[in-house]
Amino acid sequence: MVQVGPEVSVALFNMLGDTEVVEAAAAALAQRMPADIDTLVTPEVKAVPLAHALSRLTGKPYVVARKTEKPYMINPVSRTVISITTGKPQLLVLDGTDVPLLKGKKVAIVDDVVSTGSTLKGLSDLITDVGGVVGAVMAVFTEGSPREDVIALGHLPLFKPE
């Protein structure tokens, strides 16, 4: 449990390095993924193994939205969101070379936890910017208020600090 505000604690779910949990979550999400999805998009870093496993299981390609612009990127596209974990502005960047996987495609956003939805909003805007259509949002957990718009395997409430 980690306190993130004067009246709020959250359960810290970090599946990075937990191969069993990631593979089980990917298998469960693969079954619930809408059939018309063409491409998966995930934010760097923690959800990357989940997207990789989901891509392997479904045969759909995946694209990683990076947190920094890389020198080798060609025509990168970016958005700034406010990160829930740090409270600071966070850049989300797509490499222009990945745009053909998104333009005119049905895209599923894949994340570990969808909480306030700020990352989600940033990713949705990015995908729309490059001509893609967000067809689904898939996460292991939703957090805070339940969300009907997210295909999730579980829900994490917010807690009052002891």
Added chain:
Amino acid sequence: METYPITIGKITRHVPVVETLPGVHIPLVEIMGDVELVQAAAEALVKHLPPETDTLLTLETSPIVLAHVMSAISGKPYVVVRRKRRPYMQDPIIQEVESLTLGVTETLWLDSRMAEKLLGQNVALVFDVVSSGGTMMALEKVAKKAGANVVARLAAFHQGNSKLPITFLSEIPILQTA
């Protein structure tokens, strides 16, 4: 766009060639997003894991997918060293990377709760690309600070001419313009 063929097992990719310094061109390898290439590399690298290996140790971002698939195949857990301090970290291990190339300083971070998983363990370091070896040496120092014993240094690709004590699957050249 100029490309260069890279191969792992039966998988070949024609990757873009980028100019990193004037006159210096390198084939740009990105394994993240390439499920087939990662699968082929993981299957080949797992065969080089010493039997006494307990845990895989890697760092963000792109080698994570390789470590994940190697973990799924071998049944051995993996730990990810971060390149940024995360707000939840408590008493992290902090290690500077001595970069030989651009003189850019970088820092590796490992939360103490993750470091505990490495104490007394035999670890194999996992990379996608090793070039100068500076990052590899920094990761090795993180492992030692956590009380682990490094038993293997594995990489999918080795780039450049440095002689490093690593096991790799494929060599990528540095291309010089005449």
